[in-house]
Amino acid sequence: MKKPALNVIVPVGIEGRSYDIVIGSGLIERGDSWDGLPGATAAVIVTNSTVEKLYAQQLAHALSIRYAKVSLVVLPDGESHKSWESLNTIFDHLLAAACDRKTVLFALGGGVVGDMTGFAAACYMRGVPFVQVPTTLLAQVDSSVGGKTAINHPLGKNMIGAFYQPVRVVSDLDTLKTLPQREIAAGLAEVIKYGPIADDGFFSWIEEHLDALLGLEAEPLAYAIRRSCEIKALVVSQDERESGLRAILNFGHTFGHAIEAGLGYGEWLHGEAVGCGMVMAADLSERLGLIDATYSSRIRQIVKRAGLPTIGPRLGIDRYFELMGRDKKSESGDIRFVLIDAPGHAILRSAPDAQVRAVIESNTG
Ligand code: NAD
Ligand code: GLY
Numbered sequence: 001m002k003k004p005a006l007n008v009i010v011p012v013g014i015e016g017r018s019y020d021i022v023i024g025s026g027l028i029e030r031g032d033s034w035d036g037l038p039g040a041t042a043a044v045i046v047t048n049s050t051v052e053k054l055y056a057q058q059l060a061h062a063l064s065i066r067y068a069k070v071s072l073v074v075l076p077d078g079e080s081h082k083s084w085e086s087l088n089t090i091f092d093h094l095l096a097a098a099c100d101r102k103t104v105l106f107a108l109g110g111g112v113v114g115d116m117t118g119f120a121a122a123c124y125m126r127g128v129p130f131v132q133v134p135t136t137l138l139a140q141v142d143s144s145v146g147g148k149t150a151i152n153h154p155l156g157k158n159m160i161g162a163f164y165q166p167v168r169v170v171s172d173l174d175t176l177k178t179l180p181q182r183e184i185a186a187g188l189a190e191v192i193k194y195g196p197i198a199d200d201g202f203f204s205w206i207e208e209h210l211d212a213l214l215g216l217e218a219e220p221l222a223y224a225i226r227r228s229c230e231i232k233a234l235v236v237s238q239d240e241r242e243s244g245l246r247a248i249l250n251f252g253h254t255f256g257h258a259i260e261a262g263l264g265y266g267e268w269l270h271g272e273a274v275g276c277g278m279v280m281a282a283d284l285s286e287r288l289g290l291i292d293a294t295y296s297s298r299i300r301q302i303v304k305r306a307g308l309p310t311i312g313p314r315l316g317i318d319r320y321f322e323l324m325g326r327d328k329k330s331e332s333g334d335i336r337f338v339l340i341d342a343p344g345h346a347i348l349r350s351a352p353d354a355q356v357r358a359v360i361e362s363n364t365g
Helices: 051-065 082-096 111-126 136-143 173-178 179-198 200-214 217-240 245-250 254-261 270-289 293-305 319-326 353-363
Strands: 008-012 018-024 040-048 069-075 103-109 130-134 148-153 156-161 166-172 337-342 345-349
Touching: 008 217, 018 173, 040 051, 040 111, 040 148, 040 200, 051 069, 051 173, 051 179, 069 082, 069 293, 082 111, 082 148, 103 111, 111 130, 111 293, 130 136, 130 270, 130 345, 136 173, 136 179, 136 217, 148 217, 156 254, 166 173, 173 217, 179 217, 179 270, 179 293, 179 337, 179 345, 200 217, 200 293, 217 245, 217 254, 245 345, 254 270, 254 337, 270 293, 270 337, 270 353, 319 353
Parallel strands: 018 166, 040 069, 040 103, 103 130, 130 166
Antiparallel strands: 008 018, 148 156, 337 345
8 A cells, every 4th residue: 555645845945955854753664754865875873872762773674675784873862962072983983884975874863963963974074965863842843954063162052063954854753752841842942933033923823832832732743843944944045054044043042052051061951041042032122122021021921831941040140241252143252142123023133231231130040
């Protein structure tokens, strides 16, 4: 019997590097999820010690139908392992297994595995193809799409990396069933982000369906992932290398990255820091007269309802400034923030220190 068509496909159109995001249930074990990928002798699955136990065998089995050699690299779990050491573990494996430049890498896991595997793919033999198989909500709505790959440096998050697009993204919704609730909330931060920056109608839809999303109800969840990917694909296809527009995807990230780096990677989840960072950036937008108090309060409320922190850690105002000054959006020491200037619209700009100080004072504790 002919298998039903794969569920939803969102195309990412980048000249010469276009690819599909395939979203649906049971995709990992389906042979047709992997049809049409670059031919090669070897496939290497990169994953971590948690995801390996859940999905690596299924994926290895499905890939063994297409690839003569399927091997596995298992990295330690956690943001603190998004490092040179982990990257070298991948290179050690590829070289020891005599992988050639046609070898296809498969990133099976969340954003940490996806970012590192993508960077390894960009570097190994100056570039081999890679496929994103995201297994967290955050990775399915954000990190697996758009080709930002990186590792962290002790002095800054995602500071060493490359733009390198995957050849396909395969988002199997079933994998989210094993995700801890804290990780679901963290992923929702990136879903929420797309509303205020790009689609006010989607923001209202999220407000209405948040409880269903928290409960992982299949239909709303699939829609939220699809709409998030559509928005991200649209932005990335216009500005792959972040010379302008793409920066809006970093709403909440200037304050968020400072929180993550200031506390030490892994203390707060990335999505938690982004959630709190969006509250702070919304407050800054309000203080600068760009949005009214009602809109800023809606952002605070939705972050809170998602179970994310709305009060940042008390790192000290100067420390926040120091950490935010290292943000990749900063230019000549001038910190630039993604701010909301109308419902469903964002801009990148700097802000007077006094207003930024007031935001930190009011939103940390
Ligand atoms: P993560 O990769 O650390 O995954 C979160 C946790 O969930 C881990 O412990 C992981 O082992 C576990 N896990 C993964 N899938 C699971 C499953 N199906 N069931 C049970 N447990 C599972 O974190 P994340 O939130 O996915 O990603 C955060 C990272 O993504 C950060 O490093 C951030 O910088 C990066 N990021 C990158 C981009 C980009 O555009 N490249 C965008 C956003 C975030
Ligand atoms: N997550 C931000 C970006 O992909 O640009």
